[in-house]
Amino acid sequence: MTRPLLALTTGEPAGIGPELVLAAARRWDGLEAEVVAVGDPDMLAERARALGWPVEVVACRPDEPLPPIRDDHLPVWPVPLARRSIPGRLDPANAGYVLATLDVAIDACRRGAADAMVTAPLHKGAIIEGGHPGFTGHTEYLRDACGVDEVVMMLATDRTARPLRVALATTHLPLAEVAGAITTDGLMRVTIILAEELTRCFAIPAPRIVVCGLNPHAGEDGHLGREELDVINPALERLRAMGIDVIGPLPADTLFTPRHLAHADAVLAMYHDQGLPVLKYAGFGQAANITLGLGMVRTSVDHGTALDLAGTGLADAGSLRVALQVARQMTARVH
Template sequence: MSTPVLAVTTGEPAGIGPELVLMLAAAPAPLPGRVVAVGDPDLLAERAGRLDLDVELRVLDDDQEVPAPCPGVLPVWPVALRVPAEPGRLDPGNADYVLEVLDRAIAACREGRAQAMVTAPLHKGVIIEGGHPRFTGHTEYLRDACGIEEVVMMLATRATGRELRVALATTHLPLREVPSAITIDGLCRVLRILDHDLKRHFGVRQPRIAVCGLNPHAGEGGHLGREEIDVLVPALTRLREEGLLLDGPLPADTLFTPRHLEGADAVLAMYHDQGLPVLKYAGFGRAANITLGLPIIRTSVDHGTALDLAGSGRADTGSLRVALEMALEMANASRLS
C-alpha cells in the first residue's frame, strides 16, 4: 500500500499555524506520511523568509501526486488569502479564507486524494466577526460539512509513557447548559462512536472505556445530584447489554489515577473542562485532538493560535508532529480494519 496522504490546513494566517508547518518541513527528520499543506503559497513563502527557513514550496494541482516526504520540501494545495496577513494581527477579512482552506482539505479526504486531514489552529472569534456568527469550532464545522449528526472530540497523548485518551460527552457549551445536554440517548450515541472508532482507527479489539460521573463523587448516591442515577447508569446499562465494556460512572477526581486508568483504552468525560485539564497537564504540546464519528480522519494540535508567538520562530512544533503521526497511524489502521 502507498504511504497515506495527509492534508495539513495552515489555520489562522496571523497565528503560528503556517510557521509550524514550515518548521517541520525544514527539520532534518522527514515529515510522517506524504504531507501536503493547504493554504496560501505566498503567505508560506513570506513566513519562511521572515524566519529564515530553507523550504522549497511545490504548488500542486489536485490531479498531481503528492510526493514522498523529503526534508526541506513542502507540497502545497493553494488557497488565496482574501487580504494580506501580518503575524499577530487578526483580520476578519480572512475568515472566508480559513474556511475555504478547511473545505479544500475536507473535499480531498472525501474524494480519496488524501487519507487524513490535520488542522493547525484557527481563531473562532475572528471567524465569527468575519460573517459566520454560528461558527463554534473545527469539530462542529467538520460535523456539519460531512452531514453527520454526532461526532466525538477526543484528545490523546503518549507523554505519560502510555496512551492516554480522553473523549468528551459534550464539547463547547457553557457550563450551565451541560446537565441538560447529557441524555441517555445522547450518551449511548457518543459511547457507540467511541467504541467503534477505537476499533476502526486504533486497532483496539475490545475497548474498555472508563466513564466519569457528572457531579462531585459521581453524585454521592443522589445526594450531590441525580444525573448519575437518572441518566448515566441507565445509559451504561443499555450499552453493557450490547456488549460494550464500560467502567463507571466513576468520580472524576479519582478516575484519573493509575488504578482506574490501568486497562482503560479511553476515558469519557462529561464536559470540556472536566477531562481536558488532566490530559493537557500530562501532555500539553505533545497531544493531538481527534474527531471521531466522521467519514474521514481528522487530527489537530492541542493548542491555539498563539498570536503573541506568531512570526517569532519560537513556537513549539511538538503537538503538530504528534497530530501528524497519529493521523498516519489511524489511516494505516483503517486500511487494515
C-alpha cells in the first residue's frame, strides 16, 4: 500500500497537545506515513516560536496533496481558534474549536481522505463548561459521530515481556454507576468487538481474552457480590459457545501476573480504574489509547492535558509517537 495519511488533532489548546505535535514534527523517527495536523496553524506557529523550535508550520487545504514528511515541517488542515489560547489557562470559549478539529479528522477518515486519526489530549471539563454538558470523552464522541452503537476503549503497550492490551467493559462512568452498567448482552458485544478487532487490526487469528471479575476475589462464589454469577459468567459461557477464547472471570488483583498474562492477547477489565492503572504503571508514556469498533482507525495518547507543563517544552512526546506508530501499523493491516 502507499504510505497512509494520519490526521493528527492538536487537542486542548491550553494543554500540552500543541507542543507534543510540534515535538513529534521535529523528529518523525522514520514514521512510514504522512501526517497532517488539524488545528490552528497560527497558534502552532506561535508555540513553536515561543519554544525556540524551528518547526515550519504550513497551512494546507484538505483537497491538496501534502508534501513528503520531513523533520521540522508540519502541514496543518486549518481550524481557527475562537479565542487566542494561553498555555496553562483553560478557556471554555475554545470548546467548539476542539470538537471541530475532531469533526474534520473524522470526516476525512470516513470519506477516505485520511487513513487514520490520532488525537492529542483534550480537557473534558473545558468542553462541558463551553456548552457541551453531555460530553464524556473522545471515545463516546467518536462513537456517536461514526453512528455505531458500541465501541471498545483499549490501551496497549509493548513495554512488557509480552504486549499488554487492556480493554474496558465500561469507560468514563462514576464508580457508583459501574455495576448497573454491566450487563450480559453488553459484555458480549464488547468482547465480540474486541476479538474481531484483535484479528482484523493486530493479525491475531484466535485471540485469547482474559476477563476480570467486578468484585474483590471475583465475588468469591457470591459472598462478595453476585455480578460474576449472574452477569459475567453467563456472558462468557455464551461467548465460548460462539468459539471465542475467553478465560475468567478472574480476580483483578491476581490477574495481572505473569502466570495469567503469559498467554493472553488482551485483558477485559470491568471499569476504567480497574485495569488502566496496571497498564500505565507498566508503560506510562509508551502506550497508546485505541478505539475499536468505529469502522476506522483511531489512536491517542495515554495521558491528559498536563496544564502545568504546557508551554514549557518539557512534556514527553513518547506516547504520541507510539500512537502514531500504532495507527500506521493498524492501517497497514486493515487496508
